[in-house]
Amino acid sequence: MTFLPVVERELRVAARRRGTYIVRIATVIIALGLTGWVLAESNQAQWIGDELFVVLSFLLFIYAGFFGLFVTADCLSEEKREGTLGLLFLTDLKGYDVVFGKLTATSLNSFYGMLAVVPVLAIPLLMGGVSQGEVLRVVFMLVSLLFFSLSVGVWASALCRHTSRALAVSILTVLTILCAWPMATQLRQHPVADDRLAYLPSPVYGCILAFDANYKPGQRLDFWLNALITQLYGWLFLGMACWLVPRSWQDAVERKRSWWRLGKFTSAARAQLLAANPYLWRALRRPSKTMAVWLMLVCMSAFWVWLHWGKFKWLDPFIFNDQFYDASANFTRLILAGFAIKVWVAFESARALAQDRQSGAFELLLTTPIKPAEILQGQRQALWRQFAGPIGFLLAANLFFLVLELHHISGLNRSVDDYDWLEAIAGHAVIGIFLVLDSMALGALGMRYGFRTRKPVLAGGAALGWILALPVFLFCVAGYLILGSAQDGWSVLMFWCVLGLGTDLVAILSTDRLLSEFRLFVAEGHKRKPKKSPPFNATPAMAEIS
16 A cells, blocks of 8 residues: 555645645745835845845744644544545545645645745845855744644644634644743743743744844754754644544534533524524524634733733732823734734634535525525624624724823823824724724625635635735835835825725625625536637538548
């Protein structure tokens, strides 16, 4: 028998797939565009190579640490939901054959995309200021970090059956491993006396030590120990996935939990949802989904309080703390919380529609009196019930911070500058407006991509790419050329708003197109029209000879 036959098959299939080559070309174009923007914006010619290398490395570290979760979080759970994973074990395949095959199939494009950026990462080496060893160490940590995130995603997919749960488990696991031990050093009494020993279990520490400024003689051993620990993380999660897959493909037995009322609606609430819209009950069957969004906001608020107010010194009058009046700090908190909500909206808007189309439930729904408009309306109502409260809370917090900042500005012992007032009002207004518009656009585009891809992770990622990543890319590429020499703060803000509003409005208006093509998406999906073949010549061949 061939060693790892599933891996060999997936490599042959990927060699013939058009997307394998498109991903590499797209990542190189994005990296070159970002490189040109950094070179155009930099004012220090002697440090331009080092600055460019740090920017590219930082973005690639984020890519390697989290992108692998999105591509592998549904690789095994999808097979379990469809019931096809058990068919593989009717043969002589082992658990590691299936795990490594799925890992190869889902991670090949992400690895090729990162590998295509490595030559761009070596451009600062030719410009000076970056050593060859620094480039090699960064590339080594990128490969290790990507392998670690891919392994965590495969393990979570083998552990869970639903896409959202697998993605949540993988994200929480990665965040815990990356941040738990470094955060422990900020406590009053942490278990490790030496901070360096507390940093070693975190792969972030190795990413920092990869640069020449931190790769000192006393810390070289720490870098290689951290790289070894990161590799051990990856192989440990892969080993657990190989052990779980042959034991978790069976259908799980549902246990009765009559004592837990938070996970299910009561009969009266269920009847109310069914009377309002049948698909509303289908998309929002568990109230715990709404509570999970609130729980995330509570955890982020608790972490913020712990970080800024002396490790839970609740006796301090924190309402008068200067942190409340720092506009940049408030902007950062609101943007991070809003980004988390937007990511959740993107994946949740595509989840129910993608799963129902994949299982064939829409074909049954269309045989009932339920109309496509009612189905889409039910999905919108479910998103509204789940995210309207948290978004309203963030808008109230936005207004609260704005009032405090304006009160602080007016109470200063100097002449009040009108620019400070306008800066605070404009910043909070842009954050609040784009929180609402981006959420609406992500909901509309996530629903559309849920029909097209049938995979919630890919649908949510595509929606995030168009709404959040595309304006950033267009801003980096065209911002310097359009703004020219007038690069003041207001012109940059206006240009950014125009790009964001344009993408949001296009996405929101795409909902009407989804309604008109609903039955086509259910029956055939989104397929490209075949190329027109040459007209058929009906003249007999013998007539042409004569």
